[in-house]
Amino acid sequence: MSGTTPGAAGVERPIDPQLPRMSGPLTGQEPPAPPKANAFIKELMRGSIVTTILAIVLAMLVGGILIALTDEDVQQASVYFFARPGDTFVAAWSAVYGGYEALFRGAVFNARGADFAAQIKPLTNALGFAAPLIAAGLGVALAFRVGLFNIGARGQMLMGAVFAALFTFHIDLPMWLHLPATLLAGIVGGALWGGLVGVLKAYTGAHEVILTIMFNYVAYYLLLWMIRTPGLLQKEGTNQPISAATPESARFPELFGPDFPSLDWGFVIVILATLLVWWIIERSSLGLRMRAVGENPHAARAAGISVQRIYIYAMLFAGGLAGLAAMNQIQGSVTTGFTATIDAGIGFDAITVALLGRSRAWGTFAAGILFGMLKAGSFSMQAQGIPVDIVLVVQSLIVLFIAAPPLLRTIFFLPKTDAEKAAKARAKAAKKAVAA
Numbered sequence: 001m002s003g004t005t006p007g008a009a010g011v012e013r014p015i016d017p018q019l020p021r022m023s024g025p026l027t028g029q030e031p032p033a034p035p036k037a038n039a040f041i042k043e044l045m046r047g048s049i050v051t052t053i054l055a056i057v058l059a060m061l062v063g064g065i066l067i068a069l070t071d072e073d074v075q076q077a078s079v080y081f082f083a084r085p086g087d088t089f090v091a092a093w094s095a096v097y098g099g100y101e102a103l104f105r106g107a108v109f110n111a112r113g114a115d116f117a118a119q120i121k122p123l124t125n126a127l128g129f130a131a132p133l134i135a136a137g138l139g140v141a142l143a144f145r146v147g148l149f150n151i152g153a154r155g156q157m158l159m160g161a162v163f164a165a166l167f168t169f170h171i172d173l174p175m176w177l178h179l180p181a182t183l184l185a186g187i188v189g190g191a192l193w194g195g196l197v198g199v200l201k202a203y204t205g206a207h208e209v210i211l212t213i214m215f216n217y218v219a220y221y222l223l224l225w226m227i228r229t230p231g232l233l234q235k236e237g238t239n240q241p242i243s244a245a246t247p248e249s250a251r252f253p254e255l256f257g258p259d260f261p262s263l264d265w266g267f268v269i270v271i272l273a274t275l276l277v278w279w280i281i282e283r284s285s286l287g288l289r290m291r292a293v294g295e296n297p298h299a300a301r302a303a304g305i306s307v308q309r310i311y312i313y314a315m316l317f318a319g320g321l322a323g324l325a326a327m328n329q330i331q332g333s334v335t336t337g338f339t340a341t342i343d344a345g346i347g348f349d350a351i352t353v354a355l356l357g358r359s360r361a362w363g364t365f366a367a368g369i370l371f372g373m374l375k376a377g378s379f380s381m382q383a384q385g386i387p388v389d390i391v392l393v394v395q396s397l398i399v400l401f402i403a404a405p406p407l408l409r410t411i412f413f414l415p416k417t418d419a420e421k422a423a424k425a426r427a428k429a430a431k432k433a434v435a436a
Contacts, residue, residue, distance in 0.1 A: 048358055054412055055401035056370075063394040064096040067386055071095035099386045106380025107373035117259045122376060128262030128333065130372025131270045132325040132346050137353030137364045138277045139194070139321030143208075144359040145281055146314040147294040152197060152212025153322040154347025155219035156190040160323030161330055161342050162223055163189025165233050165243050168250060178249040179331070183269070186327040187320045193219065194319020195312060202308035208315075216347070224340040235337055246335040252328075266328040271365075273324060278361035280317070290314060322347065352399050371395065 068074050074095055077087040105112070107126045113119035136153045143150035164186040173181065197211045226233040227241045235244045252264035281287040292300040293310045301307050325346055330338050353371055357363030378391040401408050409416060416424075 050414075051405050051408055052356070052358075052402060054408055054414075055398050058401055058408070058411065059394045059397035060100070062397055063390055064100070066390055066393060067099045068092040068095050070387060070390070072385075098384055099381055099390070102380040102384045102386070103374070103377035103391075105377070107377030121260060122380075124256065124260040124263040126373040126376035127267055127369065128264070128372070129375045130368045131267045131332070132328040133349055133353050133371055134270050134365050134368030135273060135325035135328060136322050136346050136350035137357065137368050138273060138361060139190075139318035139325075140350045141354035141357060141359040141361070141364045142277055142281065142290075142321070143314050143318040144354055145294045146290045146310060147297065148198075148201070148208050148311065148314055148318075150194070150197075150212055150315065150318050151209060151348070151351060152194065152215050153318070153325070153350045154343045155212065155216035156193045156319040156322035157326040157329075157343045157347050158216075158219040158223045158340070159193035159319075160186035160190035160326035161243075161338060162219075162226060162233070163192075163323075164327060164330060165338075166226075169244050169247060173249060175249040178247060179252070182246075182250040182331060183324075183327050186330070187323040190323020190326065191316045191320035194322065195316040197319075198312035198315030201315070202311040220340055227339065242337045242339050245337045246330050250331060251335050252332045262333065264332045266332045269324070270328065273321060274361050274365045277317075277321070281361060286313065322350070325350070352395060355399055356402055358402075 068091075071091065073091040074088060077084075077091040081088045106122050108123050110119050110122050113121070136157065139156070140150050140153055164182050167185045168178065168182040171178070171181075193215065197208055197215060200206045200211055201208050223233075224241060227243050228234060230236075233243045234240075235242050252266045254261060255263045255265055255267060279287075281290065289300070289305045289310055290313070292303065292305055293307050297307045300310075326342065329342055329344070329346075334342060349371065353367045354364055356367035356370070357365070374391050374395060378388045381391065382388045406416075408414070
């Protein structure tokens with residue numbers, strides 16, 4: 001539709017219908033709203049999923065640089081870099097590609113396998129490694145949602161193993177009774193150990209970080225004493241600090257048969273535990289109270305929620321899930337007898353898994369599988385001559401970038417969140433006020 005616009009001497013000139021109408025503060029017309037697709041893309045780039053993916057990608061890039069720097073062929077080619085730089089780049093590419101190809105081959109799919117079972121065996125190994133990580137990570141994540149920093153998963157795992165061995169290893173029961181009894185004993189042991197922290201936190205105000213650190217030491221040395229003492233947990237006929245083997249009737253059956261020994265029914269139980277934690281936190285009334293306490297305990301108390309009781313419930317659940325992780329160890333992967341290191345660092349890795357999963361049940365599940373893959377693939381990388389510590393560096397970098405979203409957004413030029421923009425505006429205003 002054509003129109004007119006006032007000219008310089010009051011003469012109206014026709015508006016060219018080919019040109020868009022002017023808008024902005026000087027014309028008195030608001031600019032058109034941005035397309036919905038643009039808003040969707042902007043929110044997507046701000047989201048946690050993209051941030052997590054980019055954190056993994058960036059960590060892998062840094063890991064690739066470290067692989068190249070530690071490779072002998074790259075080091076030899078770098079001596080004459082200025083004469084033939086292509087050799088250095090080719091050697092670096094070969095080292096990085098070979099390392100990550102070995103990681104994939106050892107964690108997901110081995111194309112060199114003789115048959116399909118051999119080809120997918122690495123994936124089952126990764127899922128087997130992931131099961132206890134997921135269980136312990138769920139316990140840490142649940143405590144995080146209540147505002148508790150539970151770093152005592154190690155001690156809770158150890159006490160779960162103590163309870164299971166002390167009360168069920170020396171009894172003779174059919175499998176349909178012995179297996180769930182052992183599983184329940186381990187969960188109860190971890191829950192009681194975690195619940196004790198919750199009671200002390202609730203009624204004495206003691207900080208859970210200090211409590212869980214000390215309880216880790218107590219559990220470790222208590223278990224060490226018990227497996228060194230004949231008549232308690234020490235294996236008969238030996239003076240070594242090791243427990244008796246897990247009874248055959250208390251072991252998890254293999255999920256897909258003897259071709260995949262690392263994957264057992266413990267992984268199915270972990271899936272059910274993930275579903276249960278998701279329902280409790282996101283759908284139940286108890287979960288609503290837990291989230292309220294985690295957001296603001298003072299407001300929750302004013303709303304009539306018993307903060308002390310929620311703390312106890314949270315630590316009971318967290319300890320029970322750590323006990324489930326211990327049962328995945330002694331009823332699944334370590335059945336010949338366990339030592340005081342039965343936790344295998346899982347209790348502390350669970351903190352990383354929970355952080356990567358952003359304290360959400362299914363996020364923690366996915367993070368546990370990722371770390372299980374990294375652990376399974378690290379053995380293949382080590383066979384390639386790559387230090388296994390590279391995988392640990394990658395894990396640490398993933399958590400570092402996840403914990404610092406502004407850094408990640410700066411590196412990849414992602415749009416800032418509204419909270420970051422507001423914080424920047426406040427800082428700028430404060431700076432102007434000080435200058436004035």
